[in-house]
Each structure stands twice: as structure tokens, then as C-alpha cells.
Amino acid sequence: MSLAASVVIVGAGPAGLLLGNILADHGVDCLILERHTREHIERRPRAGLIEHWAVRELTELGLADRLLAEGARHDSCEFRFLGRRNVSRYGDLAGGRAHYVYPQQELVKDMVAAYLKKGGQLRFSAPAVTIDGFHDRPRVTFEEAGVTRTARGEVVAGCDGFHGAARASVPPDAVTRYEHQHRDGWLAVLAAAPPSTEQIIYALHPDGFAGHMLRSPTVSRYYLQCPAGDASENWSDDRIWSELRRRLATSDDWTLRDGPILDKGVLDMRSWVGEPMRFGNLCLAGDAAHILTPAGAKGMNLALGDARELALGLLDRFHRGDDRRLLAYSETRLEAVWRAQEFSNWLLDLLHGTGDDAQPRPFADRLRRQAIGQITGGGARARAFAESYVG
Ligand code: APR
Secondary structure, X not given: OOEEEEEEEEOOOHHHHHHHHHHHHOOOOEEEEOOOXXXXXXXXXXXXXXXXXXXXXXXXXXOOHHHHHHOXXXXXXXXEEOOEEEEEOHHHHOOOOOEEEOOHHHHHHHHHHHHHHOXXXXXXXXXXXXXXXXXXXXXXEEEEOOEEEEEEEEEEEEOOOOOOHHHHHOOHHHOEEEEEEOOEEEEEEEEOOOOOOOOEEEEEOOOOOEEEEEOOOOOEEEEEXXXXXXXXXXXXXXXXXXXXXXXXXXXOOXXXXXXXXXXXXXXXXXXXXXXXXXXXXXEEOHHHOEEOOOOOOOHHHHHHHHHHHHHHHHHHHHHHOOOHHHHOHHHHHHHHHHHHHXXXXXXXXXXXXXOOOOOOHHHHHXXXXXXXXXXXXXXXXXXXXXXXXXX
């Protein structure tokens, strides 16, 4: 039997779940199809830095109770270079705005519970295979318990990430792709170690960037710049901790606390945007429409921003018969997407020091020192950094 809903949402990540929650709040019937089990998506460690506007939005929607109680507010970060700490108090510079550190899987857990409580339909272990008919009433073909089924919606929202079915269903000649594969990758490490810092650390080292990110009082995330395509098996626990100690070292008595490594993997550093983000009645949101490197932590926030804009466009269509906002969805969001891409690529170049491969390292390092001085100072460039970083 074929299923039907006003909006079929493919993927229960931050984008799909925020969209589903807003639509359910306003009585728009929707169906979310998710490839994995509930246990899987509620445990999968991903991003963890939520921007000020998104926290406010989630609070207004009643989705932030646990985030506000258990998440940690952050409004400063540190750039380490040549053993010196340089602190950006970006929250103060951006008029009191701040990030919240709250793991993505926890937000997913909260949004799944809220959506189901509202009576929303969500089918786990139901991967979409293909989507067609976007220019009329789109149809999603999906698998469930070994059976091929279909779901029809007036609109389909493709929120199923970069490797999902939505992006793959769009004819290649309907999309203009903008892509940049960065030369180096990041080894991402998750460890059961308490944070050794109260603020995120970006360490710029001659042997490559190292990052110390925050997740919870008992778990921390670290990054180490490494050759693209490096294998995580090349990184023993000893090598990871000694490399982090070396690259994060300061000239004062700061020390790094270690702990058992829970997870490690090499991230492919890709920046990708597909234009447009809407194809008739198929709209793409989040990683299905764009990929950012982790520099600047913009990925999850953009996914939430897409979902919010798409939800408002759909509410205008379903409640007021007004299509203007939905028709402008792609244009509106691509502006935000490219703003985030520009910031993330700029920050990555600063962290890697590879803005121009022809630049001799000592020269490039003097430029980096100058840039860090400016963004951690109190002038116009520091304020611009603060605005872009906090979102
Ligand atoms: N059918 C149904 N669901 C699918 C399919 C499919 N064919 N393919 C993928 N999915 C599901 C995934 O299992 C996942 O739960 O879609 C969801 C997509 O979620 P995310 O990958 O988290 O993407 P998005 O909601 O756009 O959020 C982007 O996630 O990867 C991070 O850094 C990224 O923080 C950013 C955020």
C-alpha cells in the first residue's frame, strides 16, 4: 500500500527533525523516513557546536530544555601559535551572543522524542531508494522490512545527507556543482577524557593544525591535520596523544589530560555546494545540499537554518496559499550557505597555513601571526570574526 502525507521528509538528522517538528506544531501532516534504527541515530557522534540563533529558535519551539540544562554556553576560543595563547572573546564582541556545546546525537534524541510526542509519523529502518515526479506530486520509493514501498507527498524534503537518495535522484544536468577537495584531511578523535580547556583551542603548528573541541565533562573531541587519505590505523593511541601534546604545547604550564580513545577516523576535507536547492516540489536541506569542512562548525547550523526556512515556506503554502517564500527557498539559503562556506574556507586556510602553496612557510607564518593578532584583538576585524563565528 502506498503512503501519503502533505510533506514526506527523507532523513531524520537535524534538518529533517527540525522541519518535522515545526510542521507538526502547525498541524501539517508529515512522514519522516529514516534509513537507520532509532538507537543508531541517537548514538552516532557528529557535530556539537550550536549557534546562538539556533538555540533561541529551538528554545522557542520547546526543543531546548535539555540543551539549556546540560549543554555548556561558550563565548570565547583560543588560537595557539608558536606556544602563545591568543584568546578571542567573540561573545562580547558580538553583543553577548554565544554558542552552546551540545552533541548532535543528543539534539537528535530530543527532537525524535518531541516529534513522536506530537503524533508525528516516523519510520525507522526505512531507506529511501529514489525520488521521482518532483514537478508534480513527488513519489519516494523506499524499502521497509524487505518490501519495496512508495510514499507520496505534495512536497518532498530531501534531508538525507550527502550520500542519501534525494541528491542522487536529481538529474545531473539540473544541478551546478561547486566543489573543492582540500589537500589535507583531519584525523578526528573522540576520547573519554575530560576537557583540558574551558574554550575551544585552535593550534596552528608548523607540522599541522591541532584542535581541542568540547563535548561534555567526560568526553572531548580532538583534531589533527594529516595527509588526505591517511588511514586511522596509522594513528596509534600513543601517536595521537604525543602529537596532540606537541602541537597544542604552550610556553606556560598547560597540560593535556588524556583518556581511552572511543573513536577515530580521517575526515575527508571537502567543500561542496549544489545549486539550486529546490527542484519543483523536491527541496534539499542540510548535507544533502551542501558540505562544509568542520572548520568553523557551520554544518549542523546550516542544516537547522535550511530546515527553518523550508518550514516557513511550507507553512505559507499550506496555510495561506502563498508560494513566494517556498519559491525563494533556494536563493535565500544559498546566500547563507556561501557566507558559511566563505568563513569556513578562510578559517581552514588560516589553520592549515596553505592559502597559497607557493608562499614560503616563514612568510606565511608571519601573515598568520598578523591575522591571529587582529582577530583576537578588539578592532573591526575581531568584531567581523566574532559575528561570522557565532552566526
Ligand atoms: N533514506 C532515509 N534516510 C537516509 C537515507 C536514505 N536513503 N540516507 C541517509 N539517511 C539518513 C541518515 O541516516 C541520517 O539520519 O538521513 C539523515 C541525515 O542526517 P545528517 O547526515 O545528520 O544530515 P543533516 O540533517 O543535513 O545534518 C547535517 O550532520 O554530518 C553532520 O556535519 C554535519 O552537522 C552537520 C549535520
